[in-house]
Amino acid sequence: MLGARVALPSECVTALRAQRAQQVADRKSADDNWKGAGHGLVFTTRNGTPIEPCNLNRSFEALSIRAGVHKVRFHDLRHTCASLLHEQAADARMIMEVLGHSSIRVTMDIYTFVRLDSQRSAFNRVGEVLRNDGSEPGEDDGAADASVAI
Template sequence: MGTKREIEPLTAKEGRLLLAAARDNRLWASYELAVRIGLRRGELLGLRWSDVDLHEGVLTVRQALQRVGGELLIVAPKTQRSARRVALPAECVTALRAQRAQQIADRKGASNNWKGTGHGLVFTTRNGTPIEPRNLNRSFEALSIRAGVRKVRFHDLRHTCASLLH
């Protein structure tokens, strides 16, 4: 039987350092959502624009993106309670607006090479394909080093959110 990993949320100071360093990262909005509202990696990567209401400042978690048997699939959230409506702090709305602008620029830049699969995902590669979950982990590791914060798992950002709210 595997040993349970110790949950090590970032401190409030480390969370602020991480988000400040993320401002110039193309995945900035994903870090804002992970730290401020506790979205899981798969929920972030499976988030669709149709589930985000920037005017009302809410998003609805309806699906997740996961690697299953060697392929990336859209799946149901982890549990029934995981499907939920979440109020967005102003910082998240700002980051998501920047994300939308980034994606529009990516689409224009990719032109005929845009591979947006019709999922309408919020977070995609520069050519519109879903982001490989392990690549988000790699981006997060590099960001943590740049921000000068302890090495924690991406999932620990969910617990960082909980401890900051607490």
């Protein structure tokens, strides 16, 4: 997928530009020891070689712990991306293409989930329709805190 164009939030673009600047500095420091020529990789070791998957996972776990994030696998970031796009009403086909799937069914069945707060919000709206008692949408009736474990 080298050379593919993807839309990204500005925060990601900023982080990627910072990564590119770090990579340029690493390349200058490595001088003749730089092994990254022709790879075209955004993330490499300090000498330009591809990052080993076990090292990536180890670094990601350490960063997650430092950030106070509960343990997740690096691959789970794909699920998070798909779910966040889904929650923002992104078109299923677009999510499928972002993830590189050949089937919408895979995207929707495996890579999306709906967060509890989104479920509560949707059911609060359903409650407003069922109530239809003239109360204003969004009036606090305590329903926002209602959830049931199944």
